[in-house]
Amino acid sequence: MKEFYKKLWGLELPPKIAITIWRISWDFIPNFVNLRYRRIISNDRCPRCCSWEEDSLHIFRDCPATTEVWRLVHLPWVVNNMNQSLWEWLTWVLKREYEAVREIKRPVIMTKFFRAQEEVPRTTVYFDAAFDSSSSTSATGLVIWDLTENLLAVKSIIHNNIPSPFVAEAHACLEGLKLGISLGLQSIKIMGDSKTVIKKCQANLPDKSVLGAIINDIHNKKGVFKRLFFNTRTDRRTHKHIDSQKILLLEGGLLT
Numbered sequence: 001m002k003e004f005y006k007k008l009w010g011l012e013l014p015p016k017i018a019i020t021i022w023r024i025s026w027d028f029i030p031n032f033v034n035l036r037y038r039r040i041i042s043n044d045r046c047p048r049c050c051s052w053e054e055d056s057l058h059i060f061r062d063c064p065a066t067t068e069v070w071r072l073v074h075l076p077w078v079v080n081n082m083n084q085s086l087w088e089w090l091t092w093v094l095k096r097e098y099e100a101v102r103e104i105k106r107p108v109i110m111t112k113f114f115r116a117q118e119e120v121p122r123t124t125v126y127f128d129a130a131f132d133s134s135s136s137t138s139a140t141g142l143v144i145w146d147l148t149e150n151l152l153a154v155k156s157i158i159h160n161n162i163p164s165p166f167v168a169e170a171h172a173c174l175e176g177l178k179l180g181i182s183l184g185l186q187s188i189k190i191m192g193d194s195k196t197v198i199k200k201c202q203a204n205l206p207d208k209s210v211l212g213a214i215i216n217d218i219h220n221k222k223g224v225f226k227r228l229f230f231n232t233r234t235d236r237r238t239h240k241h242i243d244s245q246k247i248l249l250l251e252g253g254l255l256t
């Protein structure tokens with residue numbers, strides 16, 4: 001399992017894509033089967049082929065529409081192993097892709113747990129949260145990149161007793177800040193999808209909402225940094241190591 005995430009982060013994908021694959025690996029994807037399980041919808045049939053229930057494997061591998069997309073992006077081999085479980089299949093695809101990328105890429109030295117000094121360029125912490133209402137748990141995903149797109153650190157954390165997706169996002173943001181502090185970073189940009197959380201972090205007023213305790217904790221930690229920005233994520237860049245069609249394919253499979 002550790003090996004899988006090491007390879008995933010080692011591929012140096014854009015953060016949004018890496019986090020999406022990370023979510024698929026936990027099956028934290030709002031596919032129809034998961035939505036039906038949470039009683040948000042009652043029909044879990046795939047809207048594209050209308051012939052099978054839409055779980056993650058169906059979206060990314062088994063649906064005839066997906067098979068066609070993989071063929072169009074010249075990756076027909078990914079649907080060769082149809083009887084693997086989601087985890088086996090992801091591991092298998094990632095292993096092949098990782099080896100292919102490693103061959104064409106010059107060796108990159110990744111500096112995990114990098115301690116920043118004055119001259120270190122500004123870094124960006126991307127946070128994301130996946131929330132499971134049935135167990136009141138959430139998962140935080142954090143990825144830190146510097147300005148030259150070197151991956152500095154990754155971390156995932158599971159939280160219990162989480163009442164809502166907003167609280168899950170606020171926790172993820174706080175964890176991002178804590179990770180920045182533990183790495184000794186002095187100038188960082190914190191980015192996430194949740195506009196609500198980002199706005200509250202940008203404001204300098206005490207927060208009286210249900211997120212109050214977490215937001216105030218974030219405000220209290222602001223002083224540690226020389227420069228600190230909070231931004232919502234608008235990251236639509238393609239990346240030198242992955243072609244844009246692959247990104248579209250991965251993003252197209254998501255409902256979020």
Ligand SMILES: [Zn+2]
Nearest residue numbers: 046048049063
């Ligand atoms: Zn289908």
